Amino acid sequence: QYMDKVEYCHIDSYEMPQLPPTNPSNNYGQYSGSAANHQYIIQNVIDVLNGKESITTNAAEGMKVVEIIERIYEQKNLS
Structure with missing residues (x-):
């Protein structure tokens, strides 16, 4: 469900490299997960609201990432 590891990789003519371990x-509490870059996104929101920065990402981009992940899982379930 998270992007901290690759559990399955099958791509023609591609050999997946050995990846370093993740944190x-x-x-x-009732939820466990990894969000290594969320602190930067939240800090950007705060800085934008304080007039110090411009917006670096938006909800549509976040939803697109979720859509990509869901499509990957759908393909895995088809095989």
């Missing part, structure tokens, strides 16, 4: 997921 363990954060424990939020």
